[in-house]
Amino acid sequence: MSSRPMPTDLESCEMEVISRPEFIQPHGVLLVLREKTFVIERISLNAKEYFGLEPEELIGRKVTEFVSAANQASLEDLLSSEVVTYPNPLNISVASGAETCDYDGIAHRADGHIILELENRRSVSFRSNAASRGIEHHFGLTSRTLDLIRNLPSIAEAGAAVCRELKDFTGFDRVMLYLFAPDNHGEVIAEAKEPELEPFLGLHFPAGDIPKNARDLYIKNLIRLIADVNANPVGLYPAQGDLDMSMSALRAVSPFHIKYLQNMGVASSMSISLVEGDRLWGLLACHHYQGPMLVPCSTRVSCVHYGIVIASQLQVMMRSYFSRDLSLRKEEISREVKILSRSADLHSTIETRAPELIRLCNADGMAFLDDDTIFTDGSTPSKATIVELWKRCPRGPDTKVYACESIDETFSDIDMDCSPVAGFLVIHCSHDWQLMFFRKEYLHEIRWGGDPGDPQAEKKVLTPRHSFAEWVESVKGHCHPWTEIDLLVAEELRSVFMVFVMHQAVVLQKLYDELREKNVEIQQFAYSVSHDLKSPLVTINGWIAALDDELAAGNYDEAREAFERIRAAATRMGRLIEDLLAFSKIGRMKGEIDLIDMDELCQDIHEEFQILLGEKGITLEIDGNLPSFHGYETEVRRAMENLISNAIKYGCTNDQPRIGISGKKLENAYRFSVRDNGEGIEPEYQSRIFELFQRLDTSHSGTGVGLASVAKVAQFHRGKCGVNSAAGQGAEFWIEFGELGEN
Amino acid sequence: MRKEALVTFLLVEDDDDHAILAERAIKKARIVNAIDRVRDGVEAMDYLRGEGQFSGKKLPTVVLLDLNLPKKSGLEVLSEIRADEKLRSLPVVVLTTSGDDKDIASAYGYNVNSYLKKPLDFEQFHQMVSDLCLYWGVWNQPPTTEN
Numbered sequence A: 001m002s003s004r005p006m007p008t009d010l011e012s013c014e015m016e017v018i019s020r021p022e023f024i025q026p027h028g029v030l031l032v033l034r035e036k037t038f039v040i041e042r043i044s045l046n047a048k049e050y051f052g053l054e055p056e057e058l059i060g061r062k063v064t065e066f067v068s069a070a071n072q073a074s075l076e077d078l079l080s081s082e083v084v085t086y087p088n089p090l091n092i093s094v095a096s097g098a099e100t101c102d103y104d105g106i107a108h109r110a111d112g113h114i115i116l117e118l119e120n121r122r123s124v125s126f127r128s129n130a131a132s133r134g135i136e137h138h139f140g141l142t143s144r145t146l147d148l149i150r151n152l153p154s155i156a157e158a159g160a161a162v163c164r165e166l167k168d169f170t171g172f173d174r175v176m177l178y179l180f181a182p183d184n185h186g187e188v189i190a191e192a193k194e195p196e197l198e199p200f201l202g203l204h205f206p207a208g209d210i211p212k213n214a215r216d217l218y219i220k221n222l223i224r225l226i227a228d229v230n231a232n233p234v235g236l237y238p239a240q241g242d243l244d245m246s247m248s249a250l251r252a253v254s255p256f257h258i259k260y261l262q263n264m265g266v267a268s269s270m271s272i273s274l275v276e277g278d279r280l281w282g283l284l285a286c287h288h289y290q291g292p293m294l295v296p297c298s299t300r301v302s303c304v305h306y307g308i309v310i311a312s313q314l315q316v317m318m319r320s321y322f323s324r325d326l327s328l329r330k331e332e333i334s335r336e337v338k339i340l341s342r343s344a345d346l347h348s349t350i351e352t353r354a355p356e357l358i359r360l361c362n363a364d365g366m367a368f369l370d371d372d373t374i375f376t377d378g379s380t381p382s383k384a385t386i387v388e389l390w391k392r393c394p395r396g397p398d399t400k401v402y403a404c405e406s407i408d409e410t411f412s413d414i415d416m417d418c419s420p421v422a423g424f425l426v427i428h429c430s431h432d433w434q435l436m437f438f439r440k441e442y443l444h445e446i447r448w449g450g451d452p453g454d455p456q457a458e459k460k461v462l463t464p465r466h467s468f469a470e471w472v473e474s475v476k477g478h479c480h481p482w483t484e485i486d487l488l489v490a491e492e493l494r495s496v497f498m499v500f501v502m503h504q505a506v507v508l509q510k511l512y513d514e515l516r517e518k519n520v521e522i523q524q525f526a527y528s529v530s531h532d533l534k535s536p537l538v539t540i541n542g543w544i545a546a547l548d549d550e551l552a553a554g555n556y557d558e559a560r561e562a563f564e565r566i567r568a569a570a571t572r573m574g575r576l577i578e579d580l581l582a583f584s585k586i587g588r589m590k591g592e593i594d595l596i597d598m599d600e601l602c603q604d605i606h607e608e609f610q611i612l613l614g615e616k617g618i619t620l621e622i623d624g625n626l627p628s629f630h631g632y633e634t635e636v637r638r639a640m641e642n643l644i645s646n647a648i649k650y651g652c653t654n655d656q657p658r659i660g661i662s663g664k665k666l667e668n669a670y671r672f673s674v675r676d677n678g679e680g681i682e683p684e685y686q687s688r689i690f691e692l693f694q695r696l697d698t699s700h701s702g703t704g705v706g707l708a709s710v711a712k713v714a715q716f717h718r719g720k721c722g723v724n725s726a727a728g729q730g731a732e733f734w735i736e737f738g739e740l741g742e743n
Numbered sequence B: 001m002r003k004e005a006l007v008t009f010l011l012v013e014d015d016d017d018h019a020i021l022a023e024r025a026i027k028k029a030r031i032v033n034a035i036d037r038v039r040d041g042v043e044a045m046d047y048l049r050g051e052g053q054f055s056g057k058k059l060p061t062v063v064l065l066d067l068n069l070p071k072k073s074g075l076e077v078l079s080e081i082r083a084d085e086k087l088r089s090l091p092v093v094v095l096t097t098s099g100d101d102k103d104i105a106s107a108y109g110y111n112v113n114s115y116l117k118k119p120l121d122f123e124q125f126h127q128m129v130s131d132l133c134l135y136w137g138v139w140n141q142p143p144t145t146e147n
Helices: A011-015 A069-080 A135-150 A155-170 A212-220 A255-263 A297-342 A346-360 A383-392 A455-459 A465-475 A484-530 A534-553 A556-585 A598-608 A610-616 A633-650 A706-716 B016-029 B041-049 B074-083 B101-109 B122-139
Strands: A028-033 A040-044 A090-096 A099-110 A113-120 A174-180 A186-193 A203-205 A223-226 A234-237 A268-276 A279-288 A365-370 A373-378 A401-404 A421-430 A433-440 A594-596 A619-622 A629-631 A658-665 A669-676 A720-725 A731-738 B008-012 B034-038 B062-065 B092-096 B114-117
Touching: A069 A090, A069 A099, A099 A297, A135 A155, A135 A297, A155 A174, A155 A186, A155 A279, A155 A297, A212 A268, A212 A279, A223 A255, A223 A297, A268 A297, A279 A297, A297 A346, A297 A484, A346 A365, A346 A373, A346 A433, A346 A484, A365 A383, A373 A383, A383 A421, A383 A433, A401 A484, A421 A484, A433 A484, A484 A556, A534 A556, A534 B016, A534 B122, A556 A706, A594 A633, A598 A610, A598 A619, A598 A633, A610 A633, A629 A633, A633 A658, A633 A669, A633 A706, A633 A731, A706 A720, A706 A731, B008 B016, B008 B041, B016 B034, B016 B122, B034 B041, B041 B062, B041 B074, B062 B074, B062 B122, B074 B092, B074 B101, B092 B101, B092 B122, B101 B114
Parallel strands: A619 A658, B008 B034, B008 B062, B062 B092, B092 B114
Antiparallel strands: A028 A040, A028 A113, A040 A234, A090 A099, A099 A113, A174 A186, A174 A279, A186 A203, A223 A268, A268 A279, A365 A373, A365 A433, A401 A421, A421 A433, A594 A629, A658 A669, A669 A731, A720 A731
16 A cells, blocks of 8 residues: 655645545545446555455456446446436445445546445444434434524524534534634634533634635535544555546545644544535534544435535524624614714713723724814824824825724834724814724734644644744734724714714804804994094083183173083983993893783883873874783883884874884794884885994984894894884884793 | 185084084184085985085085984995096095094095094194194195086
8 A cells, every 4th residue: 555745845735736636535445437338447556455356457347347236237327327426325235255245335427437436334333324314314403403593692602503413413522613704714603522622612713724725625525524534545546647536535635634633633524514605604623533433425415415504594694693783783873873962062972982982883992083182992002193193094075984904004104103903993073073993903802723822833844833824924913804884883973973063163153153243242332432422522522612712702692502512412421321331231131031021011111101202292002912922021121112212202203193012923933013103214224223323313312322222132032123114104113032932 | 825716615414513513613714615514424415416405506625524424424425426427526524533443444445535533622623623624725726626
């Protein structure tokens, strides 16, 4: 028996054509048959154990010659059928001398030949021999597992049940469910094992542990048995050939893989591929430590079927878990978003909700940049680095959220210490508002299959540990990729912040507008002091000089007139000062909001003006049932007084002067009108009369403050005022008070 | 020296006291032959355009214009004068209590001929009015206007 040459370096591993090893595992015999004639063209070197003849004696002879008479015709029929894979196992009785022996025949077509493999059935005493225990046993396994996992809440629990069932069925010491990440590195997500064995659950295995060529074979051939890791492989006769053994059950194992398993103490292994489309997404890996496991073909067939059914069921479950997790996370987002959007002070809310926000984004830390302050929570780089990162990351109208998985790689031109994080995500809110989330290095979170730092492992050539180094290098400085859901969360958060930022801008604008209004008012005030208040002073000074002149000239009547004018000017000045003071107080001494009885208020004013009205012969009519509303009574009274006094002063030029007061409730306001039957006001002057010190007629004693006060009172009641009039038609001055509500 | 002609002032002033005191001071200077007074901006424009009750009125030598006026402000009157083909070269002197920068800038923006702020002290006021009469009534050479 020849033995295989042993490769010595890892580089040749990926290059090795593992589908054409030209060797088989020794627990069976392999025959290469010519189509139609079933003549043996090649045969494994252990042929004598099965046929009692040396390989060279068998070449050129029909295989059916060696099959028992009862079996011959049916075997020829079977092998003639036009299939790639036969309904294995085939029952084949080989007559060797006086003895007849039954084998499991496994046949398939490859390279234009029929490849027939025989496995010893007689010597196998396997606990879950499906052939001996019946097909019901196989169906029992599948249907029981499906029942068990259907309602389990996580892939880990479902996987554990699958592993338990398969372990029980096959008798392996350990059954693991591997899940492959997009980068093809594997993680053990479920396991069933003998209690004394060290657990592998949660371990990650580098992608290099299953090279591409091996992965391709796992996809092509859904089951792979290595019955005895320590057995010597057997070659083929004649030796020259290039046989595609990818579908062969007995195909010898790559020496790399043998070494790998030996280093793990594995005596026998079996893998069931979990495939969707052309992607190997998982493996059910069985390890046996105590010795060889000659898993019979019928059991393996059961396992293949099991793998196909379980793979699709697990995929369905994973999808539903994913969408369940997604909707749970969405719910969480909307809950968090609600809390944030309700808060009056987003800054402090972000600070108190930081742990939840970090969790929502599956991050390890976050930073909140607001103008020149930085708030951080969890794992973050230094504040200086945060600012540097923020400055460096791309932004623009289309970059609302930016995610980076490796700061080292993306920003390789800058030398900065990002520890302990590897990647980050920025949510651009406004020019000076940024929210950043950080993730630590992926590598730090992973428990490795074996210790990558083990110095002994370094020395062992051809151990799986070597592939770690390469893998570690490829993920170094990387964080877990930011998934679509992560970005979705970020977008959601951003929209909340945008609403808040815009709201803030509106508030600021309002404050700014108010301030500007105040400023205009103050300027008006200053102007009035320089002009209108000075005006009577000029008058007084002027008349004093005139008084002097007249007294000197002995004109006592003229002196008397000058004296009267001085007194009048002084009086007017006093009134002006009082009016200005009162005007300046409007809106500043608001007091309480009360329900104002307008009927009562207007009656009061009526009484106040009684004498004046009588003197001028003016009739004042007040409508009954004026609407009551909430407002600042003192100011409302002032406004109404001013309107009525304005009407008395300027609106009573008629022979029979009349003033009418009315009021009504509008949709969102209360409107009161004071009507007179005087000359009216031409439209071009109507807008100016509510301005401070604007008077149309200076022959009366007005100060030009009254209507300006009315406008100011209306403004403080979220209302407005105006006048409807035409020349000669009388005037209707109106004021509207907005709904202030109680307090 | 200006050509021999009647010197007439138009005083645009809403405040009666101010008007009377100004007229007294102007008369005291004994230069101005006639003073007409109007009370607001609308009347002022009517006067200058010879409209309504002012039909047949000749243009004054100079207009003394207050700024804070009812109906039409002094600045509006000034801008209308400057926009009017027949009035644009008429000498206008603002005479007001306001020393507000914005008012001064606006008035010069409309090419006012002079801007005078009424002093509080009446002696000074007298002096100013007397100088004003001398300057505009004697020394200043106004454009020849056809009426």
